[in-house]
Amino acid sequence: MSLRERLMADLKTAMKAGESARVGTIRMITAKLKDVEIAGRAKGGEGVSEDEAISALRGMVKTRTESATMYRDAGRPELAEKEEAEIDVIRAYLPAEMDDAALEAAVKDAVAATGAETMKDMGKVMGALKAKFGVGLDMGRANAVVKASLS
Numbered sequence: 001m002s003l004r005e006r007l008m009a010d011l012k013t014a015m016k017a018g019e020s021a022r023v024g025t026i027r028m029i030t031a032k033l034k035d036v037e038i039a040g041r042a043k044g045g046e047g048v049s050e051d052e053a054i055s056a057l058r059g060m061v062k063t064r065t066e067s068a069t070m071y072r073d074a075g076r077p078e079l080a081e082k083e084e085a086e087i088d089v090i091r092a093y094l095p096a097e098m099d100d101a102a103l104e105a106a107v108k109d110a111v112a113a114t115g116a117e118t119m120k121d122m123g124k125v126m127g128a129l130k131a132k133f134g135v136g137l138d139m140g141r142a143n144a145v146v147k148a149s150l151s
Contacts, residue, residue, distance in 0.1 A: 025089040
């Protein structure tokens, strides 16, 4: 089942169950994917690939995480909780993230494969990781591990 089909099935289920917050978040996801598809058409592409969809969903999670932090800092916990609830719904459509041990092992392999020794070589390591894992890897987490390993 494709991501779009899964979203539509979950939307129908949430509507029947009366889960208005979940319905709103799923509609937001489908709107974002439609925007990505339209932007891709302008570049001559057809539809949205799974990699593009996952990348868009990761961007949505990142935006909401930053918003939740700002709401908490501003003393608006109810808005932060709303953002966090949206994050939980969005993460349900993302592939499972690599655990910390597997991420560290992948970084060690990439460092060894590229011959990286200093922080100047970080771009090579990140490029190798992106080439090997694509959007299945959260580059933000990988970035921190690469920095720690090269420092």
